[in-house]
Amino acid sequence: xxxxxxxxxxxxxxxxxxxxxxxxxxxxxxxxxxxxxxxxxxxxxxxxxxxxxxxxxxxxxxxxxxxxxxxxxxxxxxxxxxxxxxxxxxxxxxxxxxxxxxxxxxxxx
Amino acid sequence: xxxxxxxxxxxxxxxxxxxxxxxxxxxxxxxxxxxxxxxxxxxxxxxxxxxxxxxxxxxxxxxxxxxxxxxxxxxxxxxxxxxxxxxxxxxxxxxxxxxxxxxxxxxxxxxxxxxxxx
Numbered sequence: 001x002x003x004x005x006x007x008x009x010x011x012x013x014x015x016x017x018x019x020x021x022x023x024x025x026x027x028x029x030x031x032x033x034x035x036x037x038x039x040x041x042x043x044x045x046x047x048x049x050x051x052x053x054x055x056x057x058x059x060x061x062x063x064x065x066x067x068x069x070x071x072x073x074x075x076x077x078x079x080x081x082x083x084x085x086x087x088x089x090x091x092x093x094x095x096x097x098x099x100x101x102x103x104x105x106x107x108x109x
Numbered sequence: 110x111x112x113x114x115x116x117x118x119x120x121x122x123x124x125x126x127x128x129x130x131x132x133x134x135x136x137x138x139x140x141x142x143x144x145x146x147x148x149x150x151x152x153x154x155x156x157x158x159x160x161x162x163x164x165x166x167x168x169x170x171x172x173x174x175x176x177x178x179x180x181x182x183x184x185x186x187x188x189x190x191x192x193x194x195x196x197x198x199x200x201x202x203x204x205x206x207x208x209x210x211x212x213x214x215x216x217x218x219x220x221x222x223x224x225x226x227x
Contacts, residue, residue: 004151030207035216042199042218043152087151095208096167097216099151 002026004100006088011106020073020086020103028093034073035087083107115200115219122190122226130185130222132200140203141183145196159206190226198222
């Protein structure tokens with residue numbers, strides 16, 4: 001079966017750096033997405049990786065290793081507003097998005 | 110710009126009743142999707158439409174139907190609701206189908222419709 005694994009919950013301190021990992025086992029691979037979802041709100045797009053390596057976008061960076069079936073989202077200079085769930089999703093060989101259950105990130109002052 | 114609008118925001122429904130969740134987008138996106146989100150699970154695709162006039166089944170289509178008569182609207186109908194359909198439903202759109210490489214990869218989501226079936 002297809003599987004996306006991410007930690008259920010993480011805690012970090014305001015101003016610090018946090019890395020949220022995502023491992024996947026899917027039938028084929030056509031890209032990996034990260035979305036942010038604040039409680040009670042809609043998911044919003046953060047990043048899309050299709051090639052190996054690091055993509056940086058402001059305070060957020062996303063890394064992909066296709067050979068390892070692994071990605072991480074790196075959040076720097078954490079702010080209280082970064083408290084949210086972070087969803088990892090993989091586009092499989094049938095171009096269906098397979099979603100992880102999300103990582104709830106709690107930021108403490 | 111409205112983006113994607115869903116209605117209703119919240120609804121309590123008696124089991125056996127029918128219900129249509131509405132979804133409208135003003136971005137002229139070709140592809141639209143319906144997902145359900147349940148606690149502890151990832152988003153699960155119910156139905157999708159890569160372009161007006163076509164629809165397809167996702168991972169959990171049973172008990173749901175959709176139509177795509179035009180580009181903007183993509184309603185989701187529950188013909189006879191059951192308690193297991195209690196969930197938060199998200200409608201989403203993308204500029205083009207995720208099939209093939211010609212897309213930006215970004216899905217735009219509506220604010221969600223919280224449905225409780227008793």
